[in-house]
Amino acid sequence: MTVEERRAWEIVLARIEDDLLGGRLKPGDRLPGERALAAELGVGRSSVREALRVLEVLGLVRTNVGSGPTAGAIIVALPGGGMSVLMRLQVAAQGFPVADIVKTRLVLETAVAAELAEAVLSDALLHPDRRGHDLGPCLQLLDAMDSQDLSEDEFLALDAAFHLSLAEACGNQVVIATMAGLRNAIEGYVLAGVARLASWPTTSTRLRAEHRGILAAIEAADPAEAHALVHAHISGYYAETRLHPVAH
Amino acid sequence: MTVEERRAWEIVLARIEDDLLGGRLKPGDRLPGERALAAELGVGRSSVREALRVLEVLGLVRTNVGSGPTAGAIIVALPGGGMSVLMRLQVAAQGFPVADIVKTRLVLETAVAAELAEAVLSDALLHPDRRGHDLGPCLQLLDAMDSQDLSEDEFLALDAAFHLSLAEACGNQVVIATMAGLRNAIEGYVLAGVARLASWPTTSTRLRAEHRGILAAIEAADPAEAHALVHAHISGYYAETRLHPVAH
DNA sequence: GTACTGGTGTGGTCTGACCACAGAGCCTAC
DNA sequence: GTAGGCTCTGTGGTCAGACCACACCAGTAC
Numbered sequence: 001m002t003v004e005e006r007r008a009w010e011i012v013l014a015r016i017e018d019d020l021l022g023g024r025l026k027p028g029d030r031l032p033g034e035r036a037l038a039a040e041l042g043v044g045r046s047s048v049r050e051a052l053r054v055l056e057v058l059g060l061v062r063t064n065v066g067s068g069p070t071a072g073a074i075i076v077a078l079p080g081g082g083m084s085v086l087m088r089l090q091v092a093a094q095g096f097p098v099a100d101i102v103k104t105r106l107v108l109e110t111a112v113a114a115e116l117a118e119a120v121l122s123d124a125l126l127h128p129d130r131r132g133h134d135l136g137p138c139l140q141l142l143d144a145m146d147s148q149d150l151s152e153d154e155f156l157a158l159d160a161a162f163h164l165s166l167a168e169a170c171g172n173q174v175v176i177a178t179m180a181g182l183r184n185a186i187e188g189y190v191l192a193g194v195a196r197l198a199s200w201p202t203t204s205t206r207l208r209a210e211h212r213g214i215l216a217a218i219e220a221a222d223p224a225e226a227h228a229l230v231h232a233h234i235s236g237y238y239a240e241t242r243l244h245p246v247a248h
Numbered sequence: 249m250t251v252e253e254r255r256a257w258e259i260v261l262a263r264i265e266d267d268l269l270g271g272r273l274k275p276g277d278r279l280p281g282e283r284a285l286a287a288e289l290g291v292g293r294s295s296v297r298e299a300l301r302v303l304e305v306l307g308l309v310r311t312n313v314g315s316g317p318t319a320g321a322i323i324v325a326l327p328g329g330g331m332s333v334l335m336r337l338q339v340a341a342q343g344f345p346v347a348d349i350v351k352t353r354l355v356l357e358t359a360v361a362a363e364l365a366e367a368v369l370s371d372a373l374l375h376p377d378r379r380g381h382d383l384g385p386c387l388q389l390l391d392a393m394d395s396q397d398l399s400e401d402e403f404l405a406l407d408a409a410f411h412l413s414l415a416e417a418c419g420n421q422v423v424i425a426t427m428a429g430l431r432n433a434i435e436g437y438v439l440a441g442v443a444r445l446a447s448w449p450t451t452s453t454r455l456r457a458e459h460r461g462i463l464a465a466i467e468a469a470d471p472a473e474a475h476a477l478v479h480a481h482i483s484g485y486y487a488e489t490r491l492h493p494v495a496h
Numbered sequence: 497g498t499a500c501t502g503g504t505g506t507g508g509t510c511t512g513a514c515c516a517c518a519g520a521g522c523c524t525a526c
Numbered sequence: 527g528t529a530g531g532c533t534c535t536g537t538g539g540t541c542a543g544a545c546c547a548c549a550c551c552a553g554t555a556c
Contacts, residue, residue: 008509009301020340021436027342033537044510046294049539053257053298054305058334060341065538066518072537077343082334086306086327087422092268093308094275095325096422104422107359108352174335174344174352178426188269256540281506292541297508313507314549320506501554508546515540523532 008043012051015041020075031061031073058082079173083181091185098186105182106234109163112170112179113214113226119170121221135215138165142211152194155204160187162211166218193241203240207233256291260299263289268323279309279321306330327421331429339433346434353430354482357411360418360427361466361474367418369469383463386413390459400442403452408435410459414466441489451488455481 006014019025031037034052038045052073055061059082061073090096119133141162145155160183167176183190197203210233217226254262267273279285282300286293300321303309307330309321338344367381389410393403408431415424445451458481465474 017337017340020337025341035537038510044508046297046511047509049294050298050301052538054302055337057302058305058337059343060337063538064518065516067536068519071518075341077338077341079334079338079343082338086330086334089265089268089303089306089308090325090327090330090425092265093273093323093325095307095327096425100420100422103420104356104426107423108355111355111359172348172351174348174430175355177338177344178352182422283506286541292539294542295540300507311507312549313547315505316550319549497556499554499556501552503552504550506548506550508548509544510546511542511544513541513543515538517537517539519535519537521532521534523530525530526528 008047009050009054011041011043012037012048013054016051016055025075027075027077029075030069031075033072057085079177080180083177084184087181087185096185098189101182101186102234102238105179106231108175108179108182109166109234110227110230112167112172112175113218113230114223115170116166117218117221117223117226120218121223133169133171135169135219138162138169138215141165142208142215145208145211152200152204153191156190156194159207159211166214190241193238196241203237207237210236256295257298257302259289259291260285260296261302264299264303273323275323275325277323278317279323281320305333327425328428331425332432335429335433344433346437349430349434350482350486353427354479356423356427356430357414357482358475358478360415360420360423361462361478362471363418364414365466365469365471365474368466369471381417381419383417383467386410386417386463389413390456390463393456393459400448400452401439404438404442407455407459414462438489441486444489451485455485458484 016025016031025031031052032040034045034048038048041048052061052063055073056063059078059080060075062076062078063073064071087096087101091098091101116133116135123133141158145158145162150158163183164176164180167179170176194200210229214226214229214233217229264273264279273279279300280288282293282296286296289296300309300311303321304311307326307328308323310324310326311321312319335344335349339346339349364381364383371381389406393406393410398406411431412424412428415427418424442448458477462474462477462481465477
């Protein structure tokens, strides 16, 4: 049997992936207990645990101790966590240069803004009842950021949430998870960069205004303007904090 | 100690991440043995193994049995593997809709093509000696795809390699890994989609021509054209295989 | 010099045991 | 009859120990 060639934990991982692809496992389902799974696959419980650990970090299962219907390993699909860990560690291990993280964020976020503006345009023209693209959460976050008694950390947390809310309004799960991961990976660098700013009040005021401008461009159904504003917003901030000299 | 609150394997993971961030671990370094690490951190060896398993899947370490300088867990930074597993499993668990995968690929790949074209433009004008942006591998893959005795699988493998080679020419590690993951995640769907094509020879001929056109637009330093051609190439193919109705 | 052969340390795996936890059901006190 | 507390059971979390296959390395026999 070729399946015996692999390491034991890979057998477990492959089995669960196969069950997912075959529809035998869906989000919300409970996996068999670790002991039962080990017996069923003919491997040790420690091997099962290694596979479950991988699935947990990747955001595929959530484990709960105890008893009852909520206990055990439950299939979820929360890509954000796994993506964040992956990117954060790759940055730490120097596999992902920070400059590349920023560039990628630039690409994704400008595309998101442009797509949102296009969606506003097409929704307004064709089908006003079409599914969400709800910009409400974005606006709420901007309002929250107008509060004057925010610490730098709190402001940056809201800033991250706003940028993510744009992706969420777009609805693309892959982009949402990726952007969350990108932001998480360089969070430490962002916080460190604030210290290099000439004036935090000046910068935060400018950021607030730029956010409003981006949202306005989206609501005005102007994809090109939204794209340009997001590009200027992100590259300008990183250039200012000297986190990374954004090229061209 | 708050550190004691976490689960044992998280302590190990946090320790290694901290060593990476602190520069005490770099790519190429060897980790202490599992037994030594367990003793040092005051956890069981199985907990250390769970953490190492996660790091291995995430593409951060490579483990080797035996003895000598190559044995043990060695820090690497190969984001592609981890990204592929993550995205493949998220697709399997329905956390990543295939449509979103395709849309994201569209965004990244059009941006890559446009950036390459811009790089050709700026290199030609300003600094012809600037770092690579070597399109040679891309061209070699296109030549290889011209062979008439390729199976569908072989052709698609070269196709995937070509698209990835564009990202590699761009040099953005994050984009390279993400695109590899995206492609890997929907590889099964791509293969299945071939069966729904009206005529494989017709389609493959068209794909060859489109690839040449994309590369020509890049070498002609025409970002807008490269962007448009890539968009048409990808969305057209997916529409043809009915893998996914690309919107707008 | 060469070929073999044992020693040594590595990850890979399994087994068994114990713990904390949370629900389920029973059992008592009122 | 009901409310409260109880034990019982099964879960994941963890650890310790053992064995294996493997790969290198040094010593040995030739």
